[in-house]
Structures are given as C-alpha cells and as structure tokens.
Amino acid sequence: MSARTTGASRTDLIADTALVLLAERGMRGLTHRAVDEGAGLPQGSTSNLARTRLALLELALRRLADREARVLAPHEMPGPASGLDQVVDALALATHRALTHNRALTLARYELALEATRRPELRRHFDAAGARFRDRLTALVTAMGSTDPDRHALSLVAWLDGLMFSCVAGSFTADVPSLDEVRIGLRELLDGMLGSRRATRNG
Amino acid sequence: MSARTTGASRTDLIADTALVLLAERGMRGLTHRAVDEGAGLPQGSTSNLARTRLALLELALRRLADREARVLAPHEMPGPASGLDQVVDALALATHRALTHNRALTLARYELALEATRRPELRRHFDAAGARFRDRLTALVTAMGSTDPDRHALSLVAWLDGLMFSCVAGSFTADVPSLDEVRIGLRELLDGMLGSRRATRNG
DNA sequence: ACGACTCTACTACAGCCGTAGTGCCACAGA
DNA sequence: TCTGTGGCACTACGGCTGTAGTAGAGTCGT
Numbered sequence: 001m002s003a004r005t006t007g008a009s010r011t012d013l014i015a016d017t018a019l020v021l022l023a024e025r026g027m028r029g030l031t032h033r034a035v036d037e038g039a040g041l042p043q044g045s046t047s048n049l050a051r052t053r054l055a056l057l058e059l060a061l062r063r064l065a066d067r068e069a070r071v072l073a074p075h076e077m078p079g080p081a082s083g084l085d086q087v088v089d090a091l092a093l094a095t096h097r098a099l100t101h102n103r104a105l106t107l108a109r110y111e112l113a114l115e116a117t118r119r120p121e122l123r124r125h126f127d128a129a130g131a132r133f134r135d136r137l138t139a140l141v142t143a144m145g146s147t148d149p150d151r152h153a154l155s156l157v158a159w160l161d162g163l164m165f166s167c168v169a170g171s172f173t174a175d176v177p178s179l180d181e182v183r184i185g186l187r188e189l190l191d192g193m194l195g196s197r198r199a200t201r202n203g
Numbered sequence: 204m205s206a207r208t209t210g211a212s213r214t215d216l217i218a219d220t221a222l223v224l225l226a227e228r229g230m231r232g233l234t235h236r237a238v239d240e241g242a243g244l245p246q247g248s249t250s251n252l253a254r255t256r257l258a259l260l261e262l263a264l265r266r267l268a269d270r271e272a273r274v275l276a277p278h279e280m281p282g283p284a285s286g287l288d289q290v291v292d293a294l295a296l297a298t299h300r301a302l303t304h305n306r307a308l309t310l311a312r313y314e315l316a317l318e319a320t321r322r323p324e325l326r327r328h329f330d331a332a333g334a335r336f337r338d339r340l341t342a343l344v345t346a347m348g349s350t351d352p353d354r355h356a357l358s359l360v361a362w363l364d365g366l367m368f369s370c371v372a373g374s375f376t377a378d379v380p381s382l383d384e385v386r387i388g389l390r391e392l393l394d395g396m397l398g399s400r401r402a403t404r405n406g
Numbered sequence: 407a408c409g410a411c412t413c414t415a416c417t418a419c420a421g422c423c424g425t426a427g428t429g430c431c432a433c434a435g436a
Numbered sequence: 437t438c439t440g441t442g443g444c445a446c447t448a449c450g451g452c453t454g455t456a457g458t459a460g461a462g463t464c465g466t
Contacts, residue, residue, distance in 0.1 A: 026318060027230045031423060042445055049443095053424065107320065113372045114313060118229060130374025154375060155362070155388045161373060162365020163357075169316045170364060171333025172357060185358045192395025213413095234453060245415055252413090256454065
C-alpha cells in the first residue's frame with residue numbers, strides 16, 4: 001500500500017502495466033500517460049522511466065521475456081533424455097496455460113511481434129528470446145530421432161504458436177481447446193514427424 | 204492517367220492503401236490522412252469515404268477478405284474428391300505465396316485479427332470469413348477419413364497460420380521455408396492426423 | 407433543360423501524443 | 437553537517453488524429 005514503489009519493483013509495475021495495456025487496447029492504446037494511469041502512478045512517471053516510445057516497448061518486451069522464461073523454465077520442461085509422453089505433456093500444458101491463465105501475456109507477445117517487424121531494435125531482443133526456446137526444441141526432437149531437426153523444430157513452433165494465435169485472436173476465439181485436445185493434436189504432429197514407428201506407444 | 208478515380212475503383216484504391224499501411228506501419232500508422240497521402244488522393248478523401256476509424260477498418264477488412272477469397276478460390280482448391288497429394292500441393296502453394304508474393308496482405312491480416320480482439324464488429328466479419336475456409340478444410344479432412352474432423356481442421360489451420368506468422372513476424376523471419384519444405388511438413392502433419400495407413404503413398 | 411442527389415474537396419476544432427525541460431526531495435559519502 | 441547525485445513530480449509544446457461541417461462539381465432521371 002505504500003503509494004511509493006521504488007527501484008526495480010517500480011520498473012516492473014510499469015512494464016507489467018504496459019503489457020496489460022497492449023493486450024487490452026492494442027498498440028494504439030499503449031501510451032506513456034495510459035501507463036501512468038493504469039499503474040496508479042503520478043503523471044510523467046512512465047515518460048520519465050522510458051523517455052521514448054521505443055524505450056517503453058523495449059521495457060515491456062524485456063519484462064515479457066522474463067515472465068515467459070519463468071513459465072518455460074528448464075525445471076518445468078523435460079530434458080532431452082525424457083520420454084515422448086513427458087515432452088508432449090509439458091508442451092501441451094504450457095500451451096494450454098498460455099490460452100487461459102496467461103492469455104493477456106500471449107496477446108501482448110503477438111502485438112510486440114508485429115511491431116518488431118518494423119523496429120530492428122525490438123526484433124533483436126525478440127529473436128534472441130525465440131532462439132533460446134527453439135534451440136531447446138531442436139535438441140528435443142533430435143533426441144527423439146528426428147531426421148531433420150531444424151525443420152521439425154520450425155514445424156513444432158508453428159503448430160504451437162498457430163494454435164495459440166488462432167484461439168486468442170483468430171477464427172477459434174470462442175472455444176479454447178481442452179488440455180487433452182492440445183495433447184492429442186500435438187501427439188499427432190509428432191507422430192507424423194517422427195514416423196509411425198513410435199506412433200502409438202503410450203506410457 | 205486520370206488523377207480521377209471514381210466509384211468502386213476509388214473505394215478499392217483506398218482500401219488497398221489502408222492494407223499496405225497496416226503491413227508497413229502497423230495499426231498506429233493507419234490514419235485517414237496517411238491513406239490520402241499513400242493513395243495520392245486529396246486530403247479528406249478517406250475521411251469522407253469512411254467517416255469513422257471503425258468504418259475504415261471494416262473497409263480494409265472487407266477488401267482483404269475479397270482478395271484472399273480470390274487467392275483461395277474454389278477452382279484453385281481441390282475438391283473433397285481429390286487425392287491427398289493434390290490437397291497438400293494446393294495448400295502448400297497458397298501458404299508459400301502468402302509468405303512471399305502476398306506477404307503484405309498476410310501481415311495486414313494479423314494486424315486486423317489482433318484489432319478484432321477488441322472490436323466486436325470486426326470480429327463478426329473476421330469469423331465469417333474464417334468459417335468459410337475452415338468449413339472447406341473440415342470437408343476435406345472428412346473426405347480423407349479423419350476420425351475427428353473439427354479438431355483436425357483446427358490443427359491444420361493452426362499449423363498453416365502458425366507457419367505464416369512465425370515466418371512473417373516471429374522467430375523465423377530471416378529464412379522463409381521453400382515450397383518443398385512446406386509441402387513436406389504439411390504432409391507429415393496429415394500423416395500424423397490420418398494415421399500411418401496412407402502415410403507415404405505418393406503419386 | 408432542370409432539379410435532386412451523390413460524391414468530392416477543403417477546412418475547422420478539440421483532444422491526445424511523444425518528447426523534453428526544470429526544480430524538488432531523499433539519501434550516500436566525506 | 438554539508439554536498440553531490442540520482443530518481444521523481446510536474447509542466448510545456450509542437451504536431452498529429454478522429455471527426456464533422458459545408459460548399460461546389462458532377463451525374464442521372466425526367
């Protein structure tokens with residue numbers, strides 16, 4: 001309740017508010033003044049912390065990467081040594097959470113991804129964060145016997161990201177698939193990629 | 204040529220310019236005045252044709268649906284009676300074109316999809332257009348022997364849309380996959396969905 | 407030929423946006 | 437205690453945005 005938030009927590013508050021605004025009002029709704037108001041801080045606070053608009057976007061993106069890294073933390077994700085089922089479960093769970101509990105964060109990410117198309121500074125941060133996740137997936141499919149890890153990792157990312165986008169902003173907004181549906185679909189994709197030899201093993 | 208464009212062609216010119224602006228400058232770059240300038244029309248033209256911002260967005264969305272409908276026209280897409288290979292080829296080609304020749308249109312679609320999250324009027328138009336495509340896919344996978352056509356159609360849309368987003372605005376911006384890579388990935392997904400019985404048939 | 411109607415060009419205005427300048431306060435080091 | 441240093445609150449301003457009013461030109465039916 002201290003109206004006074006200091007240091008890092010103040011920065012995080014502003015960044016989180018920016019992410020919420022991105023999700024709720026889009027790129028046009030993110031302004032210095034709107035963040036001040038949304039965060040309950042006096043006018044000028046945001047403008048002071050992030051002097052330019054680009055600085056504000058970078059702040060939000062850094063915070064987004066932090067929070068998603070926590071969600072996808074290594075200890076949450078199975079290592080390359082794990083079985084297929086564990087990988088499927090972990091990925092499906094993370095995806096399902098992004099559609100429900102973390103919906104706002106997911107939306108904000110797409111807003112920033114589109115903006116990064118036009119802002120090289122953002123794109124750099126974005127690619128760095130994405131590469132970490134992609135490399136993890138590449139190692140995973142390699143361990144599973146993929147014959148073309150890079151392409152398979154792309155395929156996997158595309159399916160996961162596309163499912164999230166379709167359910168959050170696309171033609172499937174109404175009904176979010178259940179965790180089981182995500183799991184089954186993901187399993188099918190992996191079966192197709194890895195060949196039918198391990199297709200229906202369950203366990 | 205005539206600096207004077209009349210009637211429907213004028214409307215289309217304004218809508219197309221709006222789509223280009225969405226792709227190149229994003230939601231914040233789409234303004235009545237920017238469209239005037241981009242289209243080479245006198246100031247006030249866009250403001251007059253689409254009095255409010257929502258009207259301008261609806262105009263752009265209608266035009267987008269028209270142009271995409273032409274790309275995905277029935278005679279371009281194989282009917283339910285076609286073989287698996289024809290379906291894969293047609294979908295892969297349309298997707299690959301969206302990444303190369305129609306990249307701007309694809310980007311504009313994602314901008315509008317995100318905006319539709321917050322504008323019920325846009326969402327209605329959007330869902331109607333999406334439903335037509337989805338229904339076609341549902342019929343297709345049904346004809347192929349899918350055991351769960353709705354979920355498989357969603358899976359297919361997710362993969363296609365996710366691939367496009369990842370390559371146009373995501374972590375794979377740099378290298379667009381070749382037409383063959385799209386085809387192979389799509390084939391793998393279908394194999395997984397439909398079971399391995401028709402997996403590697405070729406021809 | 408003429409009047410009604412539509413489309414176009416131009417202008418006005420209130421509000422909001424990004425950015426930057428300035429003085430103030432709290433706290434750390436000497 | 438004095439002083440400097442960094443963050444904070446507040447204010448200013450030029451520019452752009454969405455929206456709307458109005459008058460004139462062009463078009464069509466009769």
